[in-house]
Amino acid sequence: MALRTRFTETFGVEHPIVQGGMMWVGRAELAAAVSEAGGLGIITALTQPTPDDLRREIDRAREITDKPIGVNVTILPSINPPPYQDYVKAIIESGVKIVETAGSNPEPFLPYYKEAGIKVLHKCTSVRHALKAQKIGVDGVSIDGFECAGHPGEDDVPGLILIPAAAKALDIPVIASGGIADARGLVAALALGADGVNMGTRFMITQESAVHENVKNAVVERTERDTQLIFRTLHNTARVAANEISAKVVEIEKAGGTFEDVKDLVAGARGRRVFEEGDLNAGIWTAGQVQGLIDDVPTCAELIDRMVSEAEELIKSRLAGMLA
Numbered sequence: 001m002a003l004r005t006r007f008t009e010t011f012g013v014e015h016p017i018v019q020g021g022m023m024w025v026g027r028a029e030l031a032a033a034v035s036e037a038g039g040l041g042i043i044t045a046l047t048q049p050t051p052d053d054l055r056r057e058i059d060r061a062r063e064i065t066d067k068p069i070g071v072n073v074t075i076l077p078s079i080n081p082p083p084y085q086d087y088v089k090a091i092i093e094s095g096v097k098i099v100e101t102a103g104s105n106p107e108p109f110l111p112y113y114k115e116a117g118i119k120v121l122h123k124c125t126s127v128r129h130a131l132k133a134q135k136i137g138v139d140g141v142s143i144d145g146f147e148c149a150g151h152p153g154e155d156d157v158p159g160l161i162l163i164p165a166a167a168k169a170l171d172i173p174v175i176a177s178g179g180i181a182d183a184r185g186l187v188a189a190l191a192l193g194a195d196g197v198n199m200g201t202r203f204m205i206t207q208e209s210a211v212h213e214n215v216k217n218a219v220v221e222r223t224e225r226d227t228q229l230i231f232r233t234l235h236n237t238a239r240v241a242a243n244e245i246s247a248k249v250v251e252i253e254k255a256g257g258t259f260e261d262v263k264d265l266v267a268g269a270r271g272r273r274v275f276e277e278g279d280l281n282a283g284i285w286t287a288g289q290v291q292g293l294i295d296d297v298p299t300c301a302e303l304i305d306r307m308v309s310e311a312e313e314l315i316k317s318r319l320a321g322m323l324a
Helices: 006-011 028-036 051-064 084-093 107-115 127-136 159-169 183-191 213-221 244-254 268-277 289-293 300-322
Strands: 017-019 041-044 069-075 098-103 119-124 140-144 174-177 196-199 227-230 238-241
Touching: 006 119, 006 140, 017 028, 017 041, 017 300, 028 041, 028 051, 028 069, 028 300, 041 051, 051 069, 051 084, 069 084, 084 107, 119 127, 127 140, 127 159, 140 159, 159 174, 183 196, 183 300, 227 244
Parallel strands: 017 196, 041 069, 069 098, 098 119, 119 140, 140 174, 174 196
Antiparallel strands: 227 238
């Protein structure tokens, strides 16, 4: 069975299931496995050190699958910003037809994407930001509820409210993100008005994901309570896995500390060590509350096949059986 939605029609994907861009995680093997299984796999551009490395990563993914693959470009404030224009050029010249944007306003780059026939899916954490994204011309939005890993915004609105609010307000396809790991989340998102789902933490814990086995095993063992919100006092909230480092960051924040007081603790290089070396306390690393729903490490094909078949069962049997 295939679930047909506005997202699958607009973006040319078989199943309405997206593997969102994740720093140090969104590599060729994972993205290609998701796409080959009928979802939308996404390579994270800035995980690659240079635009030429991104070109090679896209080529590697294409050696695994000929199905559509997207690339994530996250634009964040930085003392030494990466050459975003060069990454965009690499994406266009590689023939990629789907881009996931996140962070700052993608408007300066939209004309280049549009000219190249690229569909743009923009990640938002509020309806007002989603409306702005629609106004500037993106093709779809991924709406992140408070449950999500990474940056949930500052409004603290969970998906059960945010998804239908966005679906009601927008005319373009809406992808639900945050707290989704299985068919139940997929069917719930569709019932709330979404056109598909985005999963980060769930796809991070798959066979094709390059993160260390220690990370995968830890997420399987953890519950929905094992995350920590950091940077709350800095108005740049991030949801990360609970560990010694995140606890220390929160402690420093509560004592009135500034970013300067925690920047060494939260350095990206330290978080990368967690994923590559398996030391769960080497730095901060992202995980959503959805880890409480993850209890295995399947292949991407197994996960997507299971979600789609169980979604069909839920829709046709359990829900239909409730009709008097």
